Each structure stands twice: as C-alpha cells, then as structure tokens.
Amino acid sequence: MDTLVADSHSTKTQLAQIQPDRGVEAPACAESLVHLDNVRQVQPEVLSTPKAQRMAEFFSALSDPHRLKLLSALAQQELCVCDLAAAVKMGESAVSHQLRVLRSQRLVKYRRQGRNVYYGLADNHIATLYREVADHLDEG
Amino acid sequence: MDTLVADSHSTKTQLAQIQPDRGVEAPACAESLVHLDNVRQVQPEVLSTPKAQRMAEFFSALSDPHRLKLLSALAQQELCVCDLAAAVKMGESAVSHQLRVLRSQRLVKYRRQGRNVYYGLADNHIATLYREVADHLDEG
DNA sequence: TTACCGTCTGAATACCTGTTCAAATATGGG
DNA sequence: CCCATATTTGAACAGGTATTCAGACGGTAA
Numbered sequence: 268m269d270t271l272v273a274d275s276h277s278t279k280t281q282l283a284q285i286q287p288d289r290g291v292e293a294p295a296c297a298e299s300l301v302h303l304d305n306v307r308q309v310q311p312e313v314l315s316t317p318k319a320q321r322m323a324e325f326f327s328a329l330s331d332p333h334r335l336k337l338l339s340a341l342a343q344q345e346l347c348v349c350d351l352a353a354a355v356k357m358g359e360s361a362v363s364h365q366l367r368v369l370r371s372q373r374l375v376k377y378r379r380q381g382r383n384v385y386y387g388l389a390d391n392h393i394a395t396l397y398r399e400v401a402d403h404l405d406e407g
Numbered sequence: 408m409d410t411l412v413a414d415s416h417s418t419k420t421q422l423a424q425i426q427p428d429r430g431v432e433a434p435a436c437a438e439s440l441v442h443l444d445n446v447r448q449v450q451p452e453v454l455s456t457p458k459a460q461r462m463a464e465f466f467s468a469l470s471d472p473h474r475l476k477l478l479s480a481l482a483q484q485e486l487c488v489c490d491l492a493a494a495v496k497m498g499e500s501a502v503s504h505q506l507r508v509l510r511s512q513r514l515v516k517y518r519r520q521g522r523n524v525y526y527g528l529a530d531n532h533i534a535t536l537y538r539e540v541a542d543h544l545d546e547g
Numbered sequence: 548t549t550a551c552c553g554t555c556t557g558a559a560t561a562c563c564t565g566t567t568c569a570a571a572t573a574t575g576g577g
Numbered sequence: 578c579c580c581a582t583a584t585t586t587g588a589a590c591a592g593g594t595a596t597t598c599a600g601a602c603g604g605t606a607a
Contacts, residue, residue, distance in 0.1 A: 358566075364565075364566080
C-alpha cells in the first residue's frame with residue numbers, strides 16, 4: 268500500500284536513503300531498517316542546520332591549541348599582539364590570523380592605544396566555559 | 408650592558424624571535440618591541456601545550472554541524488546507528504565515522520543489543536555544555 | 548552452516564585550516 | 578613630509594578532515 272516495508276511484530280521500517288541538503292539524488296534501494304517511531308520522535312528536536320553551523324563555528328574557533336593558549340593568556344590580562352606572540356611563542360602574523368578567528372566569534376574584544384592593539388576576553392562566559400571544559404577533562 | 412634594548416620611560420623590550428617547538432632557527436633580527444613585564448607575568452599562566460592540545464581535540468569533536476546534530480538527537484534518547492542516520496539525514500557510514508570521533512572524546516557511550524549498537528550521551532556535562540553555548544549564541 | 552543485516556573500517560578524493568612570507572595599512576615621531 | 582613601528586592582509590603551500598565507496602566483521606535467524 269505505502270512505500271514503507273514494515274514487518275508485523277516490530278516498528279522497524281525500511282527507509283529510502285535520504286540525502287536532502289546536497290544535490291545527490293536518492294537511490295531507490297534502501298540501506299537499513301530504522302525504528303521509525305524513534306526517528307519521528309527525535310527528528311523534530313534535532314538541531315537545525317543553521318544553528319548547528321553557527322554552533323560548530325563557535326566550537327571550531329576553540330578547537331586549536333594556539334588559540335586556546337592565546338585565550339588563556341588573555342584571561343590574565345589585556346595584551347597587545349606582539350606581547351601575545353611572545354607569550355605563546357608564535358609569529359606575530361600567525362597570532363594576528365588567529366585573533367581574527369577569535370574576533371569573528373566574538374571571543375575577544377580589542378582597542379587601539381597608540382600603535383598597539385590591545386586584546387582581551389570579550390565575555391565572562393568564555394572564561395567560565397573554558398574552566399568547565401578544563402575541569403571536565405581533568406575528571407576523566 | 409645587556410642585550411635588551413629598553414627605552415627609558417617604558418618597559419618595552421626588544422626580543423629575538425622565539426620559535427621553540429618547531430625546528431626553525433631563530434633569525435638574529437628582532438621583530439617587535441614587547442612589554443617584557445607583561446609577558447613574564449602572563450607566560451606562566453599560559454596553557455601548557457599538552458593541555459591545550461587535549462582541550463583543542465575536545466572542542467574539535469564539537470566543531471562539526473553533523474556531530475552536533477547527532478548529539479542533539481542523542482540528548483533526546485538512545486538511538487542506534489541507522490536511526491541516527493535517518494534522523495540527521497546522513498549516510499550510515501558517515502554517521503559511524505562521526506560517532507568514532509565522538510567516542511574518542513568520550514562524548515557518547517554505546518552498548519550492543521542484538522545486531523544494533525545503541526548510542527547515548529556519555530555524560531550530563533555534555534548536555535549542560537551544549538545548552539550553555541546555545542544560550543550564549545542566542546544572546547549575542 | 549548459510550544467508551543476511553547492522554555496523555565498522557580503510558583507501559581515495561575533495562575540501563578546509565594554519566603557517567609563512569611579502570607587502571599593505573595605520574599610527575606616531577623627528 | 579618621511580621614516581620607523583605595530584598590526585593586518587593576501588597568496589601559496591602543507592597538513593588535517595569529512596564523505597564516499599567497497600569490503601570486512603559480528604551477530605541472528607532459518
């Protein structure tokens with residue numbers, strides 16, 4: 268009757284491959300038996316693509332050791348680019364590139380003073396988040 | 408007297424380029440004037456390289472939209488791989504690969520039941536962290 | 548056992564990310 | 578104005594990452 272092939276004593280349902288966001292046409296053959304009721308229950312709560320992307324970009328900004336070092340330095344006090352470079356032992360250009368990433372996610376704020384640009388943590392949330400994850404990792 | 412070139416009314420100090428972890432020999436010429444006292448103050452508090460890497464790997468596991476979708480689904484209930492694939496609309500192989508990443512950071516736990524493997528969030532911390540970041544992003 | 552289903556793995560490809568070098572921009576001083 | 582300093586930017590290269598396909602593994606049922 269319908270295109271779903273459900274066996275009688277279970278809620279498993281054969282589902283054609285779904286490949287929606289991408290330009291791939293779905294092949295007619297099915298891949299696996301899914302528990303349709305579970306999927307239906309969960310699916311509306313799944314993070315939307317735009318939100319997932321925004322969140323991923325945020326975490327992505329935190330997913331580099333050098334950037335985390337920069338943040339840990341800035342958690343102490345405001346610093347200009349060349350000081351940061353010395354503190355984390357990176358080239359100044361590299362630091363500038365990384366600060367750009369941190370800026371794009373509003374993890375840091377900055378102000379110009381003379382020829383120097385001083386950076387600092389944008390938000391107390393950041394320090395909190397940082398500490399939470401550090402603790403979490405120390406636990407395990 | 409010493410190799411440092413400090414001007415009289417400031418704490419700025421010329422520093423040879425420091426390039427320690429990598430096999431690059433430092434050029435004799437300096438790059439920038441740093442505020443040596445600031446650097447000295449901050450440097451010991453900078454995240455150590457191993458810790459920074461461990462933390463970066465953790466965030467890295469959270470830095471992909473598909474993985475975040477998987478986690479948001481698992482925040483609802485335990486699901487097997489094929490259900491997850493249907494819920495987030497990915498191929499099952501891709502899901503398996505991503506679950507491997509989540510497993511490697513202990514973000515999910517799993518158990519086998521018959522032919523299915525059921526995944527769930529490893530920890531309440533994860534859900535908390537997830538919600539904090541979601542809220543933080545909604546604020547801005 | 549044989550056949551099958553669900554999941555995992557490995558290799559290949561395409562994409563994204565970080566570093567470096569060189570050069571541009573911006574500020575301040577002589 | 579011209580020069581030196583501080584930071585940013587862009588291009589090029591190297592290394593890492595995600596998806597796909599094909600096949601392997603493990604468990605189940607006939």
